[in-house]
Amino acid sequence: METSQRSSILISIIVVLNIIVWMVLMSALGLGAMHLNDCPLQPYIPVYLLVIGATSIASLLLVYFINTLGPGMLSLLTSSCVILLQLFNLVWFLTGCVWVYSIFPLNYDATTGEKYCQRTIYLFAFWFNSLGSICMDNAQVRELVSKCMQARDRAYCPYSRFPVGAAILTAGGAIITGCNVENASYGLTVCAERTAIQRAVAEGHRKFTAIAVTCDIRDSFVGPCGACRQVLIEFGTDLVVYLTKPDGSYKETSLKELLPLPFSPAHLGK
Numbered sequence: 001m002e003t004s005q006r007s008s009i010l011i012s013i014i015v016v017l018n019i020i021v022w023m024v025l026m027s028a029l030g031l032g033a034m035h036l037n038d039c040p041l042q043p044y045i046p047v048y049l050l051v052i053g054a055t056s057i058a059s060l061l062l063v064y065f066i067n068t069l070g071p072g073m074l075s076l077l078t079s080s081c082v083i084l085l086q087l088f089n090l091v092w093f094l095t096g097c098v099w100v101y102s103i104f105p106l107n108y109d110a111t112t113g114e115k116y117c118q119r120t121i122y123l124f125a126f127w128f129n130s131l132g133s134i135c136m137d138n139a140q141v142r143e144l145v146s147k148c149m150q151a152r153d154r155a156y157c158p159y160s161r162f163p164v165g166a167a168i169l170t171a172g173g174a175i176i177t178g179c180n181v182e183n184a185s186y187g188l189t190v191c192a193e194r195t196a197i198q199r200a201v202a203e204g205h206r207k208f209t210a211i212a213v214t215c216d217i218r219d220s221f222v223g224p225c226g227a228c229r230q231v232l233i234e235f236g237t238d239l240v241v242y243l244t245k246p247d248g249s250y251k252e253t254s255l256k257e258l259l260p261l262p263f264s265p266a267h268l269g270k
């Protein structure tokens with residue numbers, strides 16, 4: 001596909017996504033204001049939607065404003081406001097999840113008394129939070145995948161010319177990357193997955209939740225070599241593995257699936 005064609009498709013997708021985000025945020029604001037007193041069982045839900053709608057719109061407007069500014073004090077100040085607003089929004093979103101899910105499922109029938117919440121606002125809040133959580137989850141996977149692709153571009157592979165990138169996600173949410181590093185004495189070559197995990201351990205991480213790996217093969221999803229599977233299992237069997245193609249598409253699998261019946265540290269204690 002031509003680069004210009006690809007970028008115009010990307011711009012159209014961004015415009016459509018922007019319109020959807022604006023519509024959802026305006027609806028949150030409107031529904032929250034309209035039904036402020038219609039959820040006696042959990043009165044925070046309308047307030048939650050009202051506040052998240054308003055603060056998200058304010059943060060979006062500030063981002064547009066930053067784009068019109070050159071570097072300077074004002075730009076720095078506005079960026080700090082955006083970061084603070086987004087941090088607040090994250091905490092507010094998580095609090096909203098507690099309010100919304102704590103009363104699921106409930107009755108939409110006003111005649112049943114205290115179990116009542118207005119149907120539209122409750123369902124809106126429920127789907128807003130559920131889809132929001134999925135998007136946030138997905139955003140982390142996308143970041144992991146994009147970091148492993150960046151790492152592949154730094155591979156040192158003058159002999160095989162087969163660049164590989166890996167990015168490992170720690171339990172604390174940090175992403176550590178690695179690439180293959182070859183050597184004129186071929187046997188000393190280290191794979192990308194092992195570079196990543198060794199860097200992560202050296203930086204003090206011991207628990208991992210996922211790893212993304214990629215190479216230059218376009219037509220199939222390629223997994224880590226056997227040696228790397230063994231090194232990964234040293235730190236637990238519950239690792240999610242994203243096998244990534246150069247175009248950014250990925251297949252989700254797990255270390256358990258890639259290395260069945262493994263030899264692990266647990267066996268040494270028996």
Ligand SMILES: [Zn+2]
Pocket residue numbers: 191192193194224225226227228229
């Ligand atoms: Zn390997």
